[in-house]
Amino acid sequence: MAVLGALSMTLEVPDVETGVKFYTDAGLLAAIEGDVARLRCEGQDRDSIVLLGGRAKKRLHHISLRADDLDGIAAGVAGHGGRVVAAPDAFEDNGLWIEDPHGMLIHLSERVADPELAEAPAYEINAPGRLIRTRRSAMLPGASYAPARPLRLGHILVFSPDVLASVKFVTEALGMGLADRAQDIIAFCCARKDSDHHVVAFAKSPGVGFHHASFQLADPDAVGRGGRALHAKAGKGDWGFGRHTIGSNFFHYIQDPWGSWFEYYSDMDHIDDYSLWTPTNYEMSDSLANWGPEVPHDFVHNYEVDPVREDA
Ligand SMILES: [Fe+2]
DSSP states (O other), rough: OOOEEEEEEEEOHHHHHHHHHHHHTTOEEEEEEETEEEEEEOOOSSSEEEEESSSSSEEEEEEEEEEEEEHHHHHHHHHGOOOOOOOOOOOOOEEEEEETTTTTEEEOOOOOOOOOOOOOOOOOOBHHHHHHOSOOSOOOOOSSSSOOOOOOEEEEEEEESHHHHHHHHHTSSOEEEEEEEETTEEEEEEOSSSSSSSEEEEEOOSSOOOEEEEEEEEEEEHHHHHHHHHHHHSSSSSEEEEEEESOEEEEEEEEEEOOOEEEEEEOOOOOEEEOOOOEEOGGGHHHHHBBSSSSOOTTTTOOOTTTTOOOO
């Protein structure tokens, strides 16, 4: 019984048009049906983000994860402080719907794995004693590059009122692994086989909520270019270009229309076999980034709990 990867996240939002504009500017493809918008990565046949419009404010509805042995998970959920629930109204009664100990709704399904991504061109860096690129430029003029197209949803970070309790639930009830954490403030969990460093992560907050969804791009240049372009279109905050200590990924975060975040990433640590991985408990100084610009004042603010705060 185990979670195998991230599938999607579903948000309640005031209007889907605002969200569709933001996520299509980010490079996702949209399908709108009434008050529901579905966004997916080019080349994939499934949704990565679902927006439920006409709601009072942005709020995390649920996250959706790929898993196996749903019967085994269902049998153990209550013993770990969660509960099996009915499918919400207007959602298919397939897979397994559960609430974690903090009431966060999680949908688990036995969907088949996405096809392998095509191999990206080698990312070549000249370095002392290692000249691997000669007689040609690494970079083309900026206008030569196509807009960023996310390859896949890599991970979802949610708020939790008790990060270590959330980790205990997903590791013991859902068969995930704790990859790394920084004290009891932020923690990163992976699947136990062939996983990105993190698939679901938790950041401490007075209540549950959605913090960010992260989409993979081919290389650090694509992250930098894509982040700048989306920031210019979105017109709100950003954080990046930078590199995380925990997970090692290059990142650029762009603030979405509701104060939460969208991340482009590349080059994340990969855990092929969790039994051979040793989690580290990092100091808070490494909790957010190894290097990068100053962190925005509201980067870890949960607007779903405290919607009026605009300035720290
Ligand atoms: Fe992230």
